[in-house]
Amino acid sequence: MDHLQHFCDDKHPLVFEENWTDRGYRCDGCGEDVYGPSYWCKENGCGYYVHHKSCAELPLGLHHPLHPKHPLILFSPQRYNNKEFPYKNVKCEVCKGVNFYRQYSYGCSRCNFNIHIGCTVSPIQAEFHDHPLIPIGKSITFTCDICGKEGKGVPNSCVSCCFLIHRRCARYPRRVKVVRHKHPLHLTHSSHEVDQSDSRICPLCVQKVDTHYGLYYCSTCDFVTHLDCALDWRNRDRDWEKLKDEESSESKATLEIEDTKLGEFADSSAYKVKKTNVGKDGTEIATEIEHFSHEHDLKLSDDEVQNNEICDGCVRAILPPFYRCVECSFFLHKSCAELPIKKRHPLHRHPLTLLPKSPDRIVVVLKISPIFRCTTCDFALDFKCATLPHTTSYKQHEHPFTLRYTAEDDSGEYYCDICEEERDSKHWFYYCEDCSYPAHPKCILGKYPNYKFGGAYTFGCHPHPLTFIEETKDRPLCHKCSSPCEELIYQCAQCNYNWHYWCLYQT
Structure with a gap:
């Protein structure tokens, strides 16, 4: 039925919407x-x-066993206010609750008898359950088998499956799609589908999920979320919801093929491309993206940043190319924006999911970087550690180095063979197996591994291009603050001018 003439509106019919x-x-x-x-x-x-x-298709009349003498008529709160139904004692005869602004009831005007629509014995059909759910006809204290919350009221019961749920929980959709995951999630309350022995983490709020009750689940990726998190409008994928019921058998088959090709990390994309340009070599470049970690679209930029901005991913100083938000002070290095949302790490058996900064943290001075966290158990790595290369080379050494997570021996004495300073045995380090050669990550990768040195950049404060260099031994004086320049220096060889990195951006 596409239209319905309802008593709530005597001027226009109500229009049916498949996916509100x-x-x-x-x-x-x-x-x-x-x-x-x-x-x-x-x-x-x-x-x-x-x-x-x-609720819109409720019958206007109802025979109820608690009031067999007369039929009950469907009333709205407006009809109570208009005194069409006796205004005294409008409490529900089952739950004893008083009618509020939005709550239809069945009533008998002759006997001043009233029952909320949720307290009648009329069955309702939940999308996620095969059997009808029937109100038990009395108010009790119970724990809902879907949301896990205890409360007092009239539960809906499935006799076949022996569970009780709130009427509001019966309204949950069977399938939803969240922006953080490629596949649709389905609501499950079966203890056999999700392993209850594991401690599960919801990637949307980074809190534990109680698998003894209802949750939204992707069986392909073993991905779980809280019910409320998946239904939060900020997490919902609206485009999918508009199209989900238009899927033909052909489109479903296509999705299955795509999922097979994508494999284990089918949900690995952290962003959607909104606009592209074609480069000189014919390569498509994403110039505008929607990234999961930010509410606004981000635009690609090659400009120099003038205000000491920091990447919201790796928490290092921004250098081009980078994505920025034109509405607020949000920046991501291009390499950080393009990281997969899921990745494997040798230290852990489950894939790790990239999570944005926790929204409940209040950061005054320092930015808190995202983390890679396991949504199956309590394991997490901060962004910088999770993105360290597993193998690398060093310019003064002929063999490759491998990232190590535990001490190379039990000698109790650990040093870096590059700087010859002591190492903490609990910290990660790079190691050459061929030479038994250990080194600090900063000694192998450099103190600023995400900085691009040697490039020439043009600034409005100086007529010549300035070269960005890591350090200089002669410690020239900064053109602005007159202090010695030791590292992170912009230098003009023609004029013998030098600027500290931060001083230049404050000019």
Whole structure:
């Protein structure tokens, strides 16, 4: 049924919407959040009149065993306010709760009898469950088998499966799509589908998930999220929701082929390309992206940054090329933006998921970088450690070095063979097996591994190009602050001018 003439709006019919995705709307019939199939009035000035499909299609009359003498009539709160139904004692005879602004009831005007629609014995059908769910007809204290929360009220029961759930939890959609994962997630409350012995972490809020109750799950990737996190409008993939019911058998087969090709890390993309340009060599370059870690689109830039900005990924100074947000002070090195959202690490058996900064942290001075975290167990690596190369070379050594995570022996004495300073045996280091040659990561990779030295850059404060160099032995004086320049220097060879990195960006 595409249209429905409903008593809530005597001017316009309500229009059917298969997948309601607008945030913040509650059903005018039961007062719960609206997900999935719904009816609404889209005419301006009507206040939408949004209803769940099941609430909009409620019968106008009902025979109930608690009041066999007369049929009960469906009433809205507006009809209470208009005194069409006796205004005294409008408490529900089952749960004893008082009607609020959005809550339809069945009532008998002759006997002043009232039952909320959620307290009737009329069954409802949940998208995620095969059997009808029936209110038990009395108010009790119970723990919902979907959300795991304890409360008092009239639960809906599945007799076949022996579980009790809130009426609002029966409204949850069977499938959702979140922007942090490539595959759709399905709601499960089966203890056989997800291993309850593991400590699971929701990648959307980075908190533990209780697998004894309902959750959204991707069986392909063993990916779990809290119900509320998956349904939060900030995490929902709206484009997928608009198209999900248009999938033909052909498109489903195509998706299966694509998933097979993508393999284990099918959800590895951390960004969506919005705009591209073709480079001189014919390569497509992403000039505008939507990155999972930021609410606004990011644009590619090759310009010099003038305000000492720091990359929000690796927490190092920004150098071109980088992506930036034109609406706020958010920057990502191009290499950081293009990192996969999932990656393997030799220290851990499960794939690690890239998570943004925790939203509940208040950072005043320092930026807190993202982390790679295991969503199956409590294992995490910060961004800089997780992205260290596993093998590398050193300009003054003929053999490759491998990243090591434990001490090379039990001697109790550990030194770096490059700087000859002591090493902490608990810290990672690079090691040449052929020569038994250990070294600090900073000695192998350099103190500034993400900086590009030797490039010439043009600034408005000087007529000649300036060369960016790591350090100089003669310690020339800075042109601005007159202090000796030791490292991170912009230098003009023609004028013998030198600027500290930070001094130049403050000019």
